[in-house]
Amino acid sequence: MTELLASQRPNKATKASNGEHSGGLPSLRVCMHVLGQGKSDVRVMRAATALSAAGCHVSVVDLESQEQPAREQIQGIALQHVRLAPEFFSSRFKRRALLRAASLLVRGTWQVLSTDADVYHAHDVAALPACYLASRLRRKRLVFEAHEMPLEEHPLSSMSWGRRLLHHLLTLLMKGMIPASDGVITVSPPIVEELQRRYRIKHLALVRNIPPYQQVTRTRRLHEALGLAPQIRLALYQGRLQANRSLDLLVKAARYLDPEIVIVLLGKGLGNAAEELEQLIAAEQVSDRVKLLPAVPYAELLSWTASADLGLLVASPDYSLNVRMFLPNKLFEYIMAGVPVLTSALPAVVELVQAYGLGEVVSELTPQAIARTINGMFARPETLATMRQNALQAASSDLHWEKEQENLLQLYQQIVNS
Numbered sequence: 001m002t003e004l005l006a007s008q009r010p011n012k013a014t015k016a017s018n019g020e021h022s023g024g025l026p027s028l029r030v031c032m033h034v035l036g037q038g039k040s041d042v043r044v045m046r047a048a049t050a051l052s053a054a055g056c057h058v059s060v061v062d063l064e065s066q067e068q069p070a071r072e073q074i075q076g077i078a079l080q081h082v083r084l085a086p087e088f089f090s091s092r093f094k095r096r097a098l099l100r101a102a103s104l105l106v107r108g109t110w111q112v113l114s115t116d117a118d119v120y121h122a123h124d125v126a127a128l129p130a131c132y133l134a135s136r137l138r139r140k141r142l143v144f145e146a147h148e149m150p151l152e153e154h155p156l157s158s159m160s161w162g163r164r165l166l167h168h169l170l171t172l173l174m175k176g177m178i179p180a181s182d183g184v185i186t187v188s189p190p191i192v193e194e195l196q197r198r199y200r201i202k203h204l205a206l207v208r209n210i211p212p213y214q215q216v217t218r219t220r221r222l223h224e225a226l227g228l229a230p231q232i233r234l235a236l237y238q239g240r241l242q243a244n245r246s247l248d249l250l251v252k253a254a255r256y257l258d259p260e261i262v263i264v265l266l267g268k269g270l271g272n273a274a275e276e277l278e279q280l281i282a283a284e285q286v287s288d289r290v291k292l293l294p295a296v297p298y299a300e301l302l303s304w305t306a307s308a309d310l311g312l313l314v315a316s317p318d319y320s321l322n323v324r325m326f327l328p329n330k331l332f333e334y335i336m337a338g339v340p341v342l343t344s345a346l347p348a349v350v351e352l353v354q355a356y357g358l359g360e361v362v363s364e365l366t367p368q369a370i371a372r373t374i375n376g377m378f379a380r381p382e383t384l385a386t387m388r389q390n391a392l393q394a395a396s397s398d399l400h401w402e403k404e405q406e407n408l409l410q411l412y413q414q415i416v417n418s
Contacts, residue, residue, distance in 0.1 A: 009192055025412055026055040031117035031134070038062035038079050039072070042298055042329075043147060043209060044123055047185075048077045049407040051412065061111045061130075063104075063127070080115065082107045109133055119143055119182075119415070125150045125170060132177045133302040141415055145185040145207075149194060150174055153244075154319040175199075182418070183411045188327035188348040203418070205411035209329040213400035214302065216337045222264055222307040226291050228359040235263050235374055236308035236339070238301070239330045241277060241292075242270040244319045249367055250312060251280045255287035256371030261289070261378060263312070266304065268295040309384070310377060313343045316365055327352075334358075336395045340387035342373055356399075357390040 030051055032043050038060040046322070048058045052075070064081035072079040082104075109130035112120065121143040122131035128144055135142035151171055178184065183203040186192055192206050222234055241247060250263050257263070265277065274292065281290050296304050305311070311334030317324040327348040334341050341359030343349045353359045362373045377384060 021227070024055055025051065025409070025416065028056045028119065028412070028416065029117045030056045030058045030121055031112060031115040031131075032058065032060045032121040032123060033108060033112050033131050034060065034062050034123040035108060035126040036063055036075075039074055040298075041123070042211075042383065045075070045077070046212075046401060047121075047123075047145070047207075049075050050401075050408055052076045054397065054409050054412075059115055059117070061108065061115060063108075075105045080111060082111050087284075092247060103405075105129055113137065119412070122144065123147065125174065128177055128185060129173060132180065141182045142176055142180065143183045143411075144181040144184065144417070146191065146195065147187060149186075149191050149322040149325050150178070152325075183415045185408065185411060188325055189351070190325035190348050194321075194325065195333065203411055203414050205407045207407045207411075208327055208332065208404055210332045210399055210401050210404045211302070211329075211336055213395060213402055215335065216302045216306045218338075219303050219307040221304045222266075222293070225293060226264070228262065229260075230262055233261050233309045233378055234307065235261065235310040235312055235342070236266060237264070237312040237314075237330075238266040238305060238333065239328065240270050241265060241267050241273040244315060244323055246314045246316050246319075246365060247273075247277060248280055249314060249365060249370055251277060251284055251286060251290050252367035253371040253374070254286035255284060256368055257289060257377075258375045261374065263290045264293060264308065265290065266293045266295070302337050304334060305333055305339055307336075308339050311339040311341045311359075313327060313341060313346070313349060314365065314370060315344060315346065317344065317346055335391045335399055338388045338392040338395075340377065340384050340391065342370075342377065356394040357387060358379055358394065359387055 010030045032044060032048055034041060038044050044060060048060055052058045059078040061080045061082065064083050066083045066085055068081055068083065070081055070083060086409050108127065112130045112134045118142060119141040120129040120135045121130035123145050124147050131142060151167060151174065171322050173184055178199045179201065181201065183205065184195060185205050186195060187207065187209055189206060192204060195201060196204055220230070222236070223230060224230065235248065237250060247265060250265070254263055269275070275294060281287050311330070313328065313331060315323050324346065325348060326346065331341065331349055331352065335358060341353055343353055343359060343361055343363055345361060353361065360373060360377060362370055
């Protein structure tokens with residue numbers, strides 16, 4: 001894995017730093033498809049704008065509410081919306097997984113088929129059938145971008161009967177569609193290795209979830225929003241509040257923290273996760289040590305991140321294969337903001353944290369061990385300051401989108417030339 005990670009690090013002389021890219025992709029028509037809102041998906045928009053800047057004509061077929069226009073133009077990208085009635089998003093409809101999936105497949109496929117393109121680019125498993133069908137009927141290229149390890153996000157035991165059946169059907173379809181792709185993109189070295197092992201892919205690229213470079217200065221936004229004294233030290237988790245992130249362990253760890261250390265959970269709850277965390281905070285009687293804040297606009301996120309003293313990433317690698325292999329956005333956001341990292345034993349995350357000297361790995365996933373590690377890191381301010389500088393240096397030299405996008409452009413160049 002170390003060799004793979006090193007091979008994917010662009011060198012300092014890369015053309016991307018001058019706004020250039022490897023090769024040219026003039027007039028290539030790319031139709032991206034995502035079963036979600038395209039303009040709010042930073043991963044989709046980064047890829048789309050990178051290809052557009054390289055000379056491609058990019059359109060994105062996505063989902064939107066009926067209140068939105070059928071078409072939009074954003075940053076040179078043509079968004080073509082499959083517009084859905086409000087009741088489509090209701091909990092009653094979402095429980096009918098097979099009906100919902102079938103409706104999305106039919107409507108999304110029709111819109112994708114109606115879009116003439118040279119390359120059909122599917123963002124994640126749910127969008128792949130439509131792009132696969134369009135590429136075969138039109139005899140065009142197919143790119144599959146796996147934002148996670150396909151079909152390994154949750155244990156089968158946690159799924160309803162309908163979702164389990166859908167999972168099995170998609171597993172069979174993936175065995176035919178992924179190897180038929182002209183190129184595959186994914187987000188972490190372990191997922192690269194696993195996809196290659198399972199599917200023997202022609203062209204496979206690692207494109208990590210790294211934000212564009214920006215200089216981020218320290219702020220007090222979290223302190224101000226929560227009314228905390230300046231001397232309070234903050235350990236921040238940012239991102240979705242959901243079951244597979246071990247956030248309950250952070251709440252339970254709070255009682256063991258040294259004085260003047262507060263854990264902040266910043267993000268949108270998935271399902272009932274936020275309410276369950278609030279109940280756990282009350283039950284543990286740690287409302288003064290754990291604070292919940294709603295998600296903030298992505299354009300402002302790094303400013304909030306930069307007011308933290310430590311970034312937390314303690315998901316259990318035993319939850320699912322996807323969690324074990326993932327390399328989440330929040331890691332690179334912590335790095336860009338110069339925030340040292342405390343991580344669990346997630347191989348791809350540990351690889352980066354240790355390679356660049358960005359933080360520490362908690363020895364075991366228990367509340368006591370997590371609190372002990374947080375306390376230990378805050379007890380060594382000189383070491384934390386070094387980690388902060390290492391993070392800022394890594395962001396400026398290696399870990400920014402302007403370099404990472406080269407892997408995407410090189411994959412497209414390989415496809416065009418093959």
